[in-house]
Amino acid sequence: xxxxxxxxxxxxxxxxxxxxxxxxxxxxxxxxxxxxxxxxxxxxxxxxxxxxxxxxxxxxxxxxxxxxxxxxxxxxxxxxxxxxxxxxxxxxxxxxxxxxxxxxxxxxxxxxxxxxxxxxxxxxxxxxxxxxxxxxxxxxxxxxxxxxxxxxxxxxxxxxxxxxxxxxxxxxxxxxxxxxxxxxxxxxxxxxxxxxxxxxxxxxxxxxxxxxxxxxxxxxxxxxxxxxxxxxxxxxxxxxxxxxxxxxxxxxxxxxxxxxxxxxxxxxxxxxxxxxxxxxxxxxxxxxxxxxxxxxxxxxxxxxxxxxxxxxxxxxxxxxxxxxxxxxxxxxxxxxxxxxxxxxxxxxxxxxxxxxxxxxxxxxxxxxxxxxxxxxxxxxxxxxxxxxxxxxxxxxxxxxxxxxxxxxxxxxxxxxxxxxxxxxxxxxxxxxxxxxxxxxxxxxxxxxxxxxxxxxxxxxxxxxxxxxxxxxxxxxxxxxxxxxxxxxxxxxxxxxxxxxxxxxxxxxxxxxxxxxxxxxxxxxxxxxxxxxxxxxxxxxxxxxxxxxxxxxxxxxxxxxxxxxxxxxxxxxxxxxxxxxxxxxxxxxxxxxxxx
Amino acid sequence: xxxxxxxxxxxxxxxxxxxxxxxxxxxxxxxxxxxxxxxxxxxxxxxxxxxxxxxxxxxxxxxxxxxxxxxxxxxxxxxxxxxxxxxxxxxxxxxxxxxxxxxxxxxxxxxxxxxxxxxxxxxxxxxxxxxxxxxxxxxxxxxxxxxxxxxxxxxxxxxxxxxxxxxxxxxxxxxxxxxxxxxxxxxxxxxxxxxxxxxxxxxxxxxxxxxxxxxxxxxxxxxxxxxxxxxxxxxxxxxxxxxxxxxxxxxxxxxxxxxxxxxxxxxxxxxxxxxxxxxxxxxxxxxxxxxxxxxxxxxxxxxxxxxxxxxxxxxxxxxxxxxxxxxxxxxxxxxxxxxxxxxxxxxxxxx
Numbered sequence: 001x002x003x004x005x006x007x008x009x010x011x012x013x014x015x016x017x018x019x020x021x022x023x024x025x026x027x028x029x030x031x032x033x034x035x036x037x038x039x040x041x042x043x044x045x046x047x048x049x050x051x052x053x054x055x056x057x058x059x060x061x062x063x064x065x066x067x068x069x070x071x072x073x074x075x076x077x078x079x080x081x082x083x084x085x086x087x088x089x090x091x092x093x094x095x096x097x098x099x100x101x102x103x104x105x106x107x108x109x110x111x112x113x114x115x116x117x118x119x120x121x122x123x124x125x126x127x128x129x130x131x132x133x134x135x136x137x138x139x140x141x142x143x144x145x146x147x148x149x150x151x152x153x154x155x156x157x158x159x160x161x162x163x164x165x166x167x168x169x170x171x172x173x174x175x176x177x178x179x180x181x182x183x184x185x186x187x188x189x190x191x192x193x194x195x196x197x198x199x200x201x202x203x204x205x206x207x208x209x210x211x212x213x214x215x216x217x218x219x220x221x222x223x224x225x226x227x228x229x230x231x232x233x234x235x236x237x238x239x240x241x242x243x244x245x246x247x248x249x250x251x252x253x254x255x256x257x258x259x260x261x262x263x264x265x266x267x268x269x270x271x272x273x274x275x276x277x278x279x280x281x282x283x284x285x286x287x288x289x290x291x292x293x294x295x296x297x298x299x300x301x302x303x304x305x306x307x308x309x310x311x312x313x314x315x316x317x318x319x320x321x322x323x324x325x326x327x328x329x330x331x332x333x334x335x336x337x338x339x340x341x342x343x344x345x346x347x348x349x350x351x352x353x354x355x356x357x358x359x360x361x362x363x364x365x366x367x368x369x370x371x372x373x374x375x376x377x378x379x380x381x382x383x384x385x386x387x388x389x390x391x392x393x394x395x396x397x398x399x400x401x402x403x404x405x406x407x408x409x410x411x412x413x414x415x416x417x418x419x420x421x422x423x424x425x426x427x428x429x430x431x432x433x434x435x436x437x438x439x440x441x442x443x444x445x446x447x448x449x450x451x452x453x454x455x456x457x458x459x460x461x462x463x464x465x466x467x468x469x470x471x472x473x474x475x476x477x478x479x480x481x482x483x484x485x486x487x488x489x490x491x492x493x494x495x496x497x498x499x500x501x502x503x504x505x506x507x508x509x510x511x512x513x514x515x516x517x518x519x520x521x522x523x524x525x526x527x528x529x530x531x532x533x534x535x536x537x538x539x540x541x542x543x544x545x546x547x548x549x550x551x552x553x554x555x556x557x558x559x560x561x562x563x564x565x566x567x568x569x570x571x572x573x574x575x576x577x578x579x580x581x582x583x584x585x586x587x588x589x590x591x592x593x594x595x
Numbered sequence: 596x597x598x599x600x601x602x603x604x605x606x607x608x609x610x611x612x613x614x615x616x617x618x619x620x621x622x623x624x625x626x627x628x629x630x631x632x633x634x635x636x637x638x639x640x641x642x643x644x645x646x647x648x649x650x651x652x653x654x655x656x657x658x659x660x661x662x663x664x665x666x667x668x669x670x671x672x673x674x675x676x677x678x679x680x681x682x683x684x685x686x687x688x689x690x691x692x693x694x695x696x697x698x699x700x701x702x703x704x705x706x707x708x709x710x711x712x713x714x715x716x717x718x719x720x721x722x723x724x725x726x727x728x729x730x731x732x733x734x735x736x737x738x739x740x741x742x743x744x745x746x747x748x749x750x751x752x753x754x755x756x757x758x759x760x761x762x763x764x765x766x767x768x769x770x771x772x773x774x775x776x777x778x779x780x781x782x783x784x785x786x787x788x789x790x791x792x793x794x795x796x797x798x799x800x801x802x803x804x805x806x807x808x809x810x811x812x813x814x815x816x817x818x819x820x821x822x823x824x825x826x827x828x829x830x831x832x833x834x835x836x837x838x839x840x841x842x843x844x845x846x847x848x849x850x851x852x853x854x855x856x857x858x859x860x861x862x863x864x865x866x867x868x869x870x871x872x873x874x875x876x877x878x879x880x881x882x883x884x885x886x887x888x889x890x891x892x893x894x895x896x897x898x899x900x901x902x903x904x905x906x907x908x909x910x911x912x913x914x915x916x917x918x919x920x921x922x923x924x925x926x927x928x929x930x931x932x933x934x935x936x937x938x939x940x941x942x943x944x945x946x
Contacts, residue, residue, distance in 0.1 A: 055746050057753070102924055109745045110927050113632070113883060117923035120876070120916070128913040241753055248750065285765045292758035299751050300739055 017162055021155040030154050031270060033226055035263045036161040040168055040219035042246040042258035044212030047172055049244070050252030052208045053188040054104070055112040058119025059243045062213040064126055064235025066092045066220030071138040071230045072131065081144050085221050092217030093210055095122075100209040105202055116237060123236040137231030144225045157226050164222065165259070168215055171459040172255050175211075178458030178467060182445045184208050186434050192396060193432040195416040196425070197510060198449030207455050216243075245295050251307025260306050268294065332472040335450050338423055338511050340543070343373040347407055347514055347545060348393065348424075354401035355388050362388040364569040365402070370514065370547055375540045377556040377577075378549045380566035381590055387429065389566065390518050390549045394426050395419045407513060421449045423513035427503040429522060435492025439483060439502060442491045444474040446509030477505040481535055497528025501535060508544075515539070516547045521555045529555055553590070557581065565589070602788060604905045610794040610863070612901020613801030617856050618878030619885065619893040620808060621849035625729075626887045627825035628838075628845040630745050631737055633729070634752040636853055637875025638759040643725045643857025644866040645763075646704075648772030650717040655708040657766040658724050659701045665731040670694040672735050693734065697727035714775070722854040729850035730843050732759075738839060756872060763868030771870075774861040797859050804855070805894060821845060825888070873916065877904065880923050886930055896926075 020032055041059055049055045069091045070084030079087075103114040127135045143152040144160065151157050175181045183204045186194055191201035224230050233239075242265065250261020272290055276283035302309050341347055348370040355363040363385045370376050380386050391397040393404050395416045403412045411419050420426075425446070433442050447470050453463035478484055481501050491502060500520050507515055520536075521529050529552075536559055540546065550556045556563065556577075563580045565572040567589040573580055580586055618636060625633040642658055649656035670693040677685050700723040706712075707720035736755055740747065778792035812818040823831040824841045832838060860866070860874070877900050884896025903922060907915040 055750075102928060106927050109632075109749065109887075110883070110930065112746060112749060113879075114924055114927045116876075117880075117920045117927075121920045124914070124917045124920075128917070238757065241750075241757070244750065245754075282765060285761060288761035289758055289765065292754045292761060295754040296736055296751055296758065299743075299747060299754075303743070303747065 014166070017166075021158045026154065029158050031266060033154055033158055033161055035266050036158075036165045037219045037223050037226070038243065038246055038262035038266060039165050039259045040222075041216045041243045042250065042262045043165075043168055043172055043255060044215035044258075045243060045247035046250070046252055046255055046258040047175075047184070047215075048208055048212035049247060050254075050257065051176065051187075052184050052205060054205060054209065055244070056115045056119075056209075056212070057112060057237060057240050057244065058099075058115040058122070059212070059216050060235045060237070060239035061119045061122035062092050062096060062216035063220035063223065063239075064123060064230075064232070065095050066217035067224040067230045067235070068126060068132055068138070068220075070221050071141050071224045074142050075138055075140055076131070081142060081221075081225050084224075088221045088224075089214055089217050092213050092220070096210045096213030097206070100206045104205050104209060115240075119237045119240050123232055126232040126235060133231075135232060137229060139229045141224050141228040141230070143228060151225075154226070157222075161222055161226070164218060168218065169255055169259065172215075174461050175455060175459045176255070178463055179444075179448060179451050179453045179470065180204070180207065180455050180458050182437070182441055183448060185437055185441070186445055189432055189434055192416070193428075195396075196394075196420055196428075196432075197446050197506070198417050198420040200417055211455055247305075248303075249295075249298055249305050251305030251309075253304065254307045257305055257307045264306055332468050334476075335447065335469045335473050335511070338513060340513060341372045341407070343371075343543070345372045346370070347372050348547070349405045350389075350393055350402070351405070352402035353389065353392050353399055353404065355385075355392055355397065356400045361569050363392060366566065366569075366571045367402075368564045368571065368574060370545065372513075372545050373543055374562060375536070375546045375548070375560045377560040377563045378547065378566065379551070379553060379556055379563060380572070382551070383568075384566040384589075385569040386549045386551070386566055387518065388569075390426075390516065393547075394424060394516060417449075420510065423511070424516060425507035425510045425512035425514070426516045427500070427507055427518055427520060429518040431496065431499045431503055433491040433499055433502060433506075435490065437491055438488045439478060439491055439494075440471065440474050440487035442502060443477050443505045443509050444470050446477070446506035447473055447511075450511060474505075474509055477509045480508065481505045495528070497524045497531060500524065500528075500532060504535065504539075508539075512544075514545045514547060516549070518549050519551055520548065521550060521552045533559060599788075600909070604909055605902065606790055606794060608902035608905030609898065610797045610901070611904060612898035613798045614856055614860055614874065615878045615881050615900050616801045616894050616897035617804060617852050617859075618874060619881040619897045620805065620890060621852040622875075622878055622882040623885060623887055623890060623893050624821070624845050625849050626882070628821055629733075629737065629741070629748075629842045631733075631748045632745075632752055632879070632887070633846075633849065634749075634756040634872075634875060634879075635732065635759045636729075636849060636878070637871030637873070638756060638763060638869075639725055639728050639850055639853035639871070640857040640860070640874060641866050641868060641871030642728065642763065642767075643721055643854040644774065644861035644870075645767045645772060645857075645868065646724055647718065647721045647774050647858060647861055648866070649767075650708060650712075650721065651714075651774055652772075653708070653710060656704060656721075656724065659704055661762060661766050662697055662701055662724060662727055662731070665728065665735070666694050666697040669697075669731045669734040672739070676739075693731070697731060700724045700727065718777075718858055721858060722851065725854040725857070726847060726850045729846040729853070733842065733846045738842070741839070741842070756875075760869045760872065767868045769868070771865040771867040772861070773865045774858075776862045777858070793863055800855065800859060804852070805890075808890070817844060877919055880919060880926070883923060883930070884926050 021029055041063060045056065045059060066088035070081060070088040073079045073084045073087050074081055099118055103111060106114055126132055132138060143150055144157070145151065151160060176185065183194060183199045187201060187205060194201040194204065246261035246265045247258055248261070249264050250259065251257030269291065272287050276286050276290065280286055304311070346369050351367050353363050353366045354361070366389060378386055378389060388397065392399050395411060395414050399412055403410060405411065406419065406422060406424060409422065411422070451466050451470055453466050457463045475484070475487065478487060481504060483502065483505070491499065494502065504517070520532055524532065533555060536546065548556060548560065560577060562575065563577055564574045565580060565586050572585050572589060573583050618640065621636055622633055625631055642661070646656040646658040670690055673689045673693050674686055677683065677689055700720070704720045704724045707717050732755065736751060737748065740751065776793055778796045780792045781789040782792065782795060783789050812822055820831070820836045820841050821844060823834070823836055824838055828838055856874070864870070878897065881897035881900050882893050884899065885893030900919060904915055904919050907918040
C-alpha cells in the first residue's frame with residue numbers, strides 16, 4: 001500500500017464516520033458515541049502501554065476524575081461546561097502528574113501493580129465523598145452548548161465526540177513522528193539508551209503518562225455531558241480493564257488499534273446483550289463470563305489484536321510503503337554544531353578511578369587522558385575491568401573514588417544524560433537499537449539533545465522546521481557511515497555488524513566531542529570487522545576523537561594512536577601500539593608469563 | 596483511642612492478618628514458580644466458604660458443577676494438545692488425570708452432602724473439593740501461554756478473576772452466607788480482655804501452616820524443586836525438574852491454602868460470590884511488601900496489612916480499603932528504591 005492509497009483509505013473512513021448521524025438510526029448513533037468515548041481512552045493506552053511499555057490498570061480513574069470534576073463544577077457551582085472542560089483537564093493532569101511522580105520510577109511489574117492500587121483507591125473515593133453524591137452519584141449535569149445551540153441531542157454530541165476523536169488521533173500520530181515521539185518509542189529500550197542520547201526516561205514516561213491521562217480526561221468530560229449523570233461504577237478497576245482490553249483487542253502496536261478495539265469491544269458487548277437473552281434466562285450473569293472468556297481467548301490466540309491479525313492476513317499488503325524520497329529538495333539549514341576543542345587539547349581526564357563491588361575491586365586507581373583528535377584504545381584481557389571503566393567514564397556507574405574531568409568540568413557523579421549532553425556520545429556492547437524503528441528514526445534519536453520540541457509542539461505540528469533539520473542531519477550521518485538510501489528499513493532487520501555501525505551513526509548525530517565505543521568488534525565476522533575498521537579510520541581522518549574499549553588486540557592495534565592496557569583492574573601500561581605490543585607485561589597478561 | 600480499644604483492634608487485626616498471611620504465601624508461591632500474579636486466589640477462597648455454607652444448609656454444593664466443568668475443559672485442552680503433538684498413546688492417561696481425578700473429590704462432596712454427616716467431614720470434603728480448582732484453571736488458561744510476559748499473564752489473570760466471579764454468581768447466586776463458628780468460647784486474658792477462640796484458631800492455623808510450609812520447602816525434594824524453579828526456570832529444567840509439573844504443585848498447594856482460608860474466614864465474615872477479590876488484593880499488598888518473592892517479609896507484611904486495616908476501620912469504616920490500597924504506593928516506592936534492579940529491556944509489543 002502506498003501513502004496515497006492510505007490517504008484515500010483514511011478519507012473514506014472519515015466520510016463514513018461523518019455520514020453516520022445522517023444515515024443511521026438512534027441506536028447506532030448512541031453506540032458510536034460510546035465507541036468514540038472509549039476510543040479516546042484506548043488511544044491513550046496504545047500510546048502509554050503499546051508504545052511506551054507502561055501498563056495502566058487505572059485509566060478509568062482518570063476518566064472518573066474528569067467526569068466528576070466537570071459534573072461537580074456544573075451542578076454544584078453552576079459553571080458552564082466549557083469551564084468544566086478546563087477544570088476537568090487541569091485536575092486530571094494534576095492527578096496524573098502527582099501519581100506519575102510517585103510511581104513511574106518503579107521498575108518491572110511493580111508499576112502495573114501500583115496502578116491497580118491507585119485505580120481502586122480513586123474509584124472507592126468517588127463512592128465515599130458526600131460532595132460527590134456517594135454511591136448515588138451526581139445527576140442533572142447540563143448539556144453542552146455552543147453559542148445558542150444546545151448539544152442535548154445525541155446526534156449533535158456525535159459530531160463533537162468524533163471531531164475530538166479525529167483530532168486526538170491526528171495529535172497522537174504527529175506526536176509519534178517527532179522528537180518526543182522517538183523518545184517515547186525508545187522507552188522500551190531501557191533508561192540507559194535514552195540517557196545515552198541525553199534524554200531522561202523518567203521525564204519522557206511522565207509526559208507520556210500525563211498525555212494518556214489527559215486523553216482519558218477528555219473522554220470523561222464528554223461522558224459526563226453526554227450521559228448527564230455520573231456514578232462511581234463506570235470508573236472502577238473493572239472499567240479500566242475493559243479499556244485495556246479495547247487497546248489489546250485492537251492491537252497495541254498501532255494507533256488505529258485504539259479505535260478498532262473500542263469498536264470491537266463495544267459492538268461485541270452489545271451483541272452479547274442481544275444474543276444471550278435468547279439462549280438463557282440468566283443473560284446478565286453469562287455476559288460477564290462470555291466477555292472474560294473472549295478476552296482470555298484473544299490473549300491466547302491473537303496477542304497482536306485485530307491490527308496484528310489484519311497484518312498477518314494481508315501478508316504485508318497493508319504495510320505502508322515509505323517512499324525513499326531523499327530530502328524534499330528544499331534547502332535545509334543544518335542543526336547548529338558545537339565548536340570542537342582544538343587538536344591536542346586534553347578533553348577527558350581520568351584521575352585515580354576506583355570502583356568496588358562489595359569486596360571486589362573492579363577498577364583500581366586508573367588514570368589516563370584523552371586528547372582532542374586522538375584515537376585511544378582501552379584494552380585488556382577478559383575481566384580486566386575495561387567495561388567497568390567504560391561505565392565509570394560515561395557516568396553509567398558511580399565511582400567509589402577518583403575523578404573524571406570532561407572539557408574542564410568535573411563530571412564525577414553527574415547523571416549519564418548530562419554527560420551525554422556535554423558531548424560524550426557512546427555505543428553499547430550489546431546493541432541497543434529500536435528494532436521496530438526505521439534506520440532514519442534510530443539515528444534521529446541521537447540528535448535528541450540538540451533539539452527542543454515538546455509534546456504539545458509536536459502534536460500540533462509546530463515542530464516541522466526543526467524536524468526537517470533533524471531528519472536532514474540523520475540522513476547526513478547515515479550517508480557518512482555508508483547506509484544512504486536505506487533510511488526506511490527497520491533496524492531490527494540489519495545484521496549485527498551493520499547494527500553496530502548504525503549505533504555509531506546515532507552517536508554521531510549527537511554532534512559529539514568524544515565518541516566512546518564499547519567493544520564495537522565483539523561478535524562480528526571478519527568482513528564486518530574490516531568494514532567497521534574502515535569506518536573508524538575514516539572518522540579518525542575526519543578529526544573525530546574516539547575512545548575504543550576493546551578486547552580484540554589485532555583490531556585496535558591498526559587503528560589507534562595510543563593504547564591503555566588494563567589487567568586485574570589496574571592500569572598496566574600506556575603507550576603507542578608498537579611499544580605496547582613488545583611490552584613483556586602485556587604479553588604476560590594476554591598469553592601468560594613464560595617463566 | 597484508649598488502650599482497651601487499641602488492644603481489641605490489635606487482636607482483630609492479627610486475626611485478619613493471619614488470613615492475609617496464608618493468602619500471601621499462596622500468591623508468592625505461585626508467582627515465584629510461574630510468574631503469574633494469581634488474582635483469582637481470593638475467588639477460590641470465597642468458593643470454599645460458600646461450599647461449606649451449602650453443606651451446612653443441607654444442599655449439594657454447586658461447586659461440584661464448577662469443578663466438573665473445569666475438569667472437562669482441562670481434559671479437552673490436554674487431549675487437543677496431545678493429539679496435535681501426535682502423542683495419541685498418552686490420551687487415556689490424560690483423560691484419567693485431568694478428567695477422572697478431579698471427579699473423585701466431587702463424588703466425596705456429593706456423599707458429604709447427605710444428611711447427618713459430621714461437620715468435620717464436611718470441612719474436609721470442602722477443602723478437597725476446591726483443591727483441583729487452581730490447577731485446572733492453570734491447565735486451561737495459563738499453561739498454554741506460560742512463556743508470555745509477566746504483564747500478559749497479569750492481564751489474563753485479572754480477566755480470569757472476572758470470569759470466576761461471573762461463574763461464582765452463576766453457581767452460587769447473589770446471596771451471602773456465613774457458616775457456623777468452628778470454635779466457640781473465649782479466652783480471658785487478665786483484666787477483662789477476651790480473645791475469641793475463632794481468632795486464636797485463625798492465628799494458630801497461620802502459624803502451623805507457615806511452619807509446615809517451611810518444613811516442606813527445606814526438607815522435601817518437592818519443596819526443593821519448587822524453590823529451584825523459582826530461582827531459575829532454565830536451570831531447574833537442566834537438572835530434570837519439569838516446570839509444568841512444579842507449577843501444578845504450586846497451584847495445588849495454593850488452592851489448598853485458599854480452601855483453608857475460606858473455612859477460617861466464613862464464620863466471621865459474610866461471604867458473597869465476589870468477596871474473595873478484596874481478600875486476595877489485600878494479601879497481594881502483603882505479597883508485594885515481600886517483593887513477591889520473600890515468604891518471611893510477606894508474613895510481616897500480611898500482619899501489617901491486617902493491623903492497618905483494623906485501625907483504619909476504627910477511624911473511617913468507609914475508607915478503610917482506600918487506606919489499605921493507598922498503603923501499597925509507599926511500599927512499592929520503598930521496594931523500588933531498595934532494589935538495585937539492573938537495566939531491563941521490556942519485551943517488544945506483539946505486532
